[in-house]
Amino acid sequence: MPAASAAHEAMRGQLLDAAEQVFYSRGIQAVNMNELRAAAELPLRRIYQLFPSKDDLVVAFLRRRHDRMMAAIAKYGADAQSPRLRVLAIFDYLDEWFREPDFRGCPWMNAYGELGPTNPAVAAEVRHHQRAFRKLVTGIVTEAGFGVDVANAVYLLVEGAVATAAVQHAASPAGEARRGAEMLLASDRPPTRRIGTR
Incomplete structure (x- = not known):
């Protein structure tokens, strides 16, 4: 370079x-x-x-943070020993994030709450994040062999945990949501195969 x-x-x-x-x-x-x-x-x-413009800077900050978050979640699941544990690794990521001293909730929802209704560029970036994040989470669940309804419910548990942790200033919602996900996976006859096997 x-x-x-x-x-x-x-x-x-x-x-x-x-x-x-x-x-x-x-x-x-x-x-x-x-x-x-x-x-x-x-x-x-x-x-x-x-x-x-400041708007350009906000969009770039949100996009960079999005890329980093998506990569971090993928990394958390990479070492999982079963499809079920790969799903639950999402909540392990959340637990670590919520424990960061500067945790202030979801950057995209924060930005949308401030600017989204009147700022098309920021609103579009928030929608991009939400679509991609939902696809990532539900994809991890369905690739693990669980149904679409369970995948959507796990995604909502994730989003709910982020919102609750921001309001409560606590990491505990990650563990609570993880236990909810465990119950959902158990009810959907989780596969027993290991990742990488047929």
Whole structure:
């Protein structure tokens, strides 16, 4: 990678790190561009070269966080020893996320609550996340051999756990939702084969 491109990507990452920290902890509308400049330690001119508008920066922060979350959930399930445990690994991911000191709930729902009704770009990014996340969760469940109804119910348990954990400022909803998922899987005659076997 040429030096100029590497420097551009480094500054972009630096800015997105700062945007994620301040937007997620304080709210998007509460943070003005001067505060973002101070957090990113970049001049405003450079910030606007990287992202022409605050909306562009919000969408990029949400997309990067989405990609990271999807990869993390896939990683959690990669070492699971059975299809059932791969499903339950989703809740193990949630438990770790909820225990992070800066956990403030779902970044996409937070952004939609602030901007979605009046900001088409942010609303579209939130819908993209929700569709892809639902597809990931329900796909893990159905690929494990469980029915579509169970897959949809597991997805709603996941979403409910995130919302409840944000309000309660507690990690316990992850374990409670996991137990609910265990009951659902047990009622749907879970497969006994190991991942990778026929």
